[in-house]
Amino acid sequence: MRERLIGIDAGGTMTKVVLFDVKGNELACERRPNIMLMPNEGWTERDGDGMWRATCESLQALLEKTGTNPADIVAVTPSGYGGGAYFVDAAGNLVSNGLVSTDTRSISLIERWKRTGLAAEVSRHIQQQVWPGQTFPIMAWFQENAPEVMKRTVHMLPCKDFLRMRLCGDISTDPTDGGCAGIINVTKGDISREAFEAAGMQGWLDKLPPVRSSVEVVGMVSAAAAAATGLRAGTPVVRGVYDVVGCSLASGAVSSNELAAVAGTFSIHSTVHRTPSLAPLPTIQTPYPVNGQVLATTATPTSASNLEWLCKTMLSAEAQRAFLEGRSIYDVCNDLVAEAIGRPNGILFFPFLYDGPRGAPGGFLGLRAGARLADIVRAVYEGVVFAHRYDMNYLLTGPDAADPKVIRLAGGPSRSPVWAQMFADGLGLPVEIANGSEFGAKGAAICAAVATGIYPDVATAIANMVRVEQRLEPDAARTAVLSHKYRAYLAAIDVVADLWSAGADERLACAG
Template sequence: MKKYAIGVDNGGTVSKAAVFDMEGNEIAVVSRQTPLITSRPGYNERDMEELWLNNCICIKEAIKKSKIPPSDIIGLSVCGHGKGLYLWGKDERPAYKGIVSTDNRAWQYPKKWTSDGTLEKIYPKICQKLIPSQQAALLAWFKDNERDVYHNIKWVFSVKDYIRFRLTGEAYCEATDISGSGLMNVKNACFDKDILENLGIEEIYDKLAPIKYSYENCGKITREAAELTGLLEGTPVLGGMFDIDACAIAMAVTEPEQLCTITGTWSINEFISPEPITGTAISMNSLYAIPGYYLLEECSPTSAGNMDWFINNFMENEKIPPGKDLYTYINELVSSVKPEECDVYYLPFLYGSNRHSLAKGSFIGLTTYHTKAHMLRAIYEGVAFSHKYHIEKLLSARKPPESIRMAGGAVNSEVWVKIFADVLGYPIETVTGVKELGALGCAMATAVGAGVYKDYKEAAENMVCVNNPVLPDKINSEIYEKKYKKYTAITDALESLWDSFTI
């Protein structure tokens, strides 16, 4: 009997389920969107029940599309966006809407904790800087602003832990996700009452479910979930992981020498280390999916999601030449402007910033001469510049890599991948044959948990194929180095202005 695994990936707006065999072949993929609810500036939420049902539909349709008998599926695991907050209530219902990782309502709390010395007290344990979309900040916001919701909390979940809970009825916090929440002693891999007391949310301690690892069994598909998903009742459900871990696993990032970048809504830039690296410019240490390693991360919601916004708002009625799709047309527009000819700069801060917490998305330098092609190229370049800002911080604490592995929306564009290579100045490697890397990482967790492979390294050897690298162009890299200096000068000059803005 051939074996198959299902990986489920919940991003900020789209949920996907994919069926894989044990060689890493993507058999079938189904996706559904759960609309964002933006009731106020800075608020980004989703209906938790609708999200759950969309996950069920994705799983059921993926099984149907694959034509694989459910009895051949050895298990399932879930990954999802980090940060954010999905609360389960004492009344056995969602306690609030799901809050995604681009939410900025709690921006004042990290600022306060940094200025009043709280972060300094807890940093040796949490090994990370605090940001508005972490569970720590959001829970403090609920305590101050939504007391009824706060007192009704039974479980504190990340998105993938919530979906897994609905599949199994068993509550767990998986290590890779919860270790980036600001609530956990990362060095000891445990929850810590002292951390919560310093944050002023000590009541939450009993609402934090037991910690499991990505490949550990976290229950089985219930009868209700089986009816909704088409899976067999009793199918094992593994821990799963933070989506950036899942993508890294699916890119075969198994050694500290490697470095990868992920271009989704968030700009994720990371490498792994046998020890946490603290006291540096690096903002985040969390537990990696491979035991014994930490994930060193520099991130912000400043990546490819900016292009989705531009397309949805300014290109819906675009007249595309016959025989071409929208993305081919966009790449042609971008390619029609040379790097040295584009003197428009784009700050990719629509959903948040890696500079000032209140910074906003901006085009700088527009004149009547400039066209949509210049604006599109500026977005491609601005997103790459934002990744470079993070990667420079990572490289301040380690040796340069031989190449950088890249995943996310931008890898679907050869033009954008080439811009990344030229801006970063390193060869860029991508993974071939699979579009849903997060889901593949989940399938690999299932394969390891089921004993098909002894560990992630062996799973990667059998399930991942890395493409030949895209090499940087020396002349273009020199041009981009000058442009990057201007980009950073612009962001520096605007720092004092953002204080006058609100979310």
Template sequence: MNYYLGIDCGGTFIKAALFDENGKIHACERENVAVISEQSGYAERDMPELWQVCANVIRRTQKSSKIRPHFIKSVGISAQGKGAFLLDNERQPLGRAILSSDQRAQAIVKRWQAEGLEEKVYALSRQGLWTGHPASILRWLKENEPERYQRIGYLLMSHDYLRFCLTGELYCEESNISESNLYNMTTGQYEPQLARLLGIEEIAGKLPPIIKGNQIAGYVTEQAAQACGLAAGTPVVGGLFDVTAMTLCLADNQPHKLNVILGTWSIVTGISNEIDDQQAWRFAHGRYVEPGKFLIQEASPTSAGNLEWFVKQWNLPYEQINQLVAALPPAQSAVIFLPFLYGTNAKLGMTAAFYGMQAHHTRAHLLQAVYEGVLFSLMTHLERMYQCFPQVKTLRVTGGPAKSAVWLQMLADLSGKTLEVPEAEEIGCLGAAIMAAEGVNGNGDALKPHQAQRVIRPNQANFDAYQNKYRRYQKLVKLLEQMAEPLQIS
């Protein structure tokens, strides 16, 4: 039996899972990796520590599986997208990595928007302007840390950096770098005109070659083998943007289904054969794993991370939270929550808030409002995606909130759509492992077993109540947009 290792580097944890050629998982280990936020709006990671945690997780996974390293035929990495992992000319980390959730470039993005750059940039990149894009972070560094900017030797993203640590080879993987605002979605190459438009033309020579997700990028070095326990010479493939990896495991390319990924972010994805220039909304596009196809997505950091904050404050178990929320009548409370603790899908600069609280409201009402607010924000993304995928009848849902029957039923009732919840484990790792298998075998389909799934159908009796409260949520967002200000970094 051959085995394939999938690594998933997310916003909170690094996970490694070992799959056999039938897609069965034999071991999975995880470890928290710190996000450093020493100033308002900052989200950074220590790069050497990130590699050390990754190596530890790989070693523990291999050890717990009791599978000898030489039976692990290849490695793939899935990781959160965007951000900036910088190396100097000696290939050493150039300070901390700046993550996609970092917001220090807000003022720059607002300035670009005021200058009318968004339309010009979107025409080439099929990406809007956003604080977490590498291009935005690089411009902030140029203006605020010019010495560091001048020392940049290579720009990477998180899985590019971890792959470099494993192999010593430098590449930027296509599904991730295609969403950087440095890549031309039509030509499939870096676009120097984008760098010039955004005032970072110097970076053009700092971009490593582009590699596909299933292409062998290099082989585990002796040094890396000693650190992580893999066999030296094990092939490592390009890997995938984590959203692409999860979509690969969820999607069955049926036009009546969309994929919903709920974690720190709310993400809605669909797969298209073309870029539709007639769409009024500027959808984010990325290169998909299949040639000639594009991943279309709507996303924002407005999901379960908001609940996690409250869990820390009140130290409540999730089962108790579900019980408290389930005991309340659906959508009857006047309390509305804007789930913008970590960013927004409304106007740049908006922050989280409760509205409508009165003395009779309890902790349960606040928790219910958090559940609803996360889904109202998601509904904004869904309504936009319906413009591009008008035949949708079913949502395929995964992520932390998918473990809550209460939250899932709430989503079905709000959207009026049937939900399918696949039971597959660690789909980010699985998507990376599929790429690893394709890299050495030319075919990763064997790793995609038939997935059992739960089906949740909407309760039409609750649809109107949720829709009415959703419209109130939208009005509140509109009213508060005028108060949004660029983040003050101090």
């Protein structure tokens, strides 16, 4: 028998199902797109049934194309994006579309909470910030604006927990998803009744899933799920962690010496602490299943998704030409940036297409007629690095801040030599890249390896399943160039944000 582990990662754009061996080697992956539904401005939703079907199709295809005997699967473990929500009835049927963590319908509610002091009170109870895609204010929004959904809801489930319910019928969550959802006290690792009482949301308490260990077998694949997925009925299902924590595990971040960074839809930075960080107060804070520690995280939608937008819009012709040549548009972009890296470039790109500090909009500044396409793409790469630096500096400033010596990088830029080196140069720390590519799913597999007794604990599993394959040292000359440009970037953000804010009233007046 060949021991195999399957990790599922339902992320912001794709659901991925990945096959691993017990040494952490990534053997095969199947992907299916997740369709974003936007019924109103700022609302980002997902058909949960469609996501489940995509998971089933991916599992069937993975087993078939690899010739894997379902009896060789030691366990299957879901992971998925944190925040958002899936509301289901007693039979496990959805009572609304699922909400994605980019949803911003709760912004005005949060602003009201800030004015009244409630946001600060809730933050004290949950030991992290209150942010729009977080489950806690989303539930508050539904309580106020869609009480019929709240009434029909029997269970509120995070993304991975919804998928696990479909696999084996289990209703629960783990401390990492509970932390990201903003529903637990991080120190206690359990539901914060105080936060719900402060917000007048006690009606949700009996709809919340119990919070249990991330590394526990919670059930077996049901007969119905086996028929839909190709898995063997009775295959163990493990509770797991949400994807940011999974990426941190798969990057090998086990102490305060390592900062885990993910460059994807969000710019994500996570540091490991002995106790919760309160100064700075992170966007997200969760118990971390390594030696009883805590993971503090900043997350803003300012990362590599900006390049994806560029490729789908301004570079659509180049993308089509690359496809006909059997190449990826992202390979083309890497070549362009490598060509342009040595010449002067005064173009600033603000990677705020989805959100920005102080409401600053996305866009370019400093374009001249002589600019080439390579210079523009390079500016996008640099702008994303600057957004990461901005967030990282916040996370690393304050009495509770960690002092990492290395960045463990995951996400698309980690697979681009020129961009990964730019991260090292722009952030001023060595960048290390671990083995594999699907880190969220690998974090799930690490949990499975512990839950099924292959390894005694998560730290041991990481030591056996994670290997650093590449290390990039900062180049002093390039660091100096990017630091000078970063100062201009910071100054420009303030100016642009002020101008955009001042023009908001005019735009509203014209619209009226």
